[in-house]
Amino acid sequence: MTAGVNLNIVSVLSIYLSHTVSDSHLRVTVDPHLSFSQHIEKITCKAHQRANLIHHCFASKQCDLLVKAFITYARPILEYNSPLWSPTLKKDIISIESVQRKFTKRLPDLSGLSYHSRLKALNLESLELRRLRADLLLAYKILFGLLRVNSDIFFTPRNQSQLCSHAYMLHKQRYFTFNRCNFFSIRIVNM
Secondary structure: OHHHHHHHHHHHHHHHHHOOOOOOOOOOOOOOOOOOOHHHHHHHHHHHHHHHHHHHHOOOOOOHHHHHHHHHHHHHHHHHOOOHOOOOOHHHHHHHHHHHHHHHHHOOOOOOOHHHHHHHHHHOOOOHHHHHHHHHHHHHHHHHOOOOOHHHHEEEEEEOOOOOOOOOOOOOOOOOOOOOOOOHHHHHHOO
């Protein structure tokens, strides 16, 4: 009975999404092809604006103060709900990372360094690494029951007993579309 209900919900959702240009749920924009490129474009534009405001509005040009402002006001825009929309296209990854790259390039005494040298000097991590950590933390919370979510919806434990495995080996679900391979439940098994 539940399989029929889930199938009906999916068909209604696909009909609904096929008639809309894009839709926004929980402040995440998705298009009918389940692409988050519009969302990424929107949040990077907003984060660039915030980063520019930080540079223009702060009278003090101390690096640590500006970085704290960036971490407080711009970075959460780029990380909100990231396990849901985590980018897979190279252009989207570069677009998101460009916000932090441009912000750190404008800091005094750091403009001559490479991006990774600036991150190391400022004790920051790349946004891609932070998204990876967010994915892994969410998977850990789901698997160990720290969230009130049924882990069977997302993950299937591997049944085979192997000599080199542990109790939390996950079975990779089959998928038939490119968009499905980027879903959280499949992406996390690859990691």
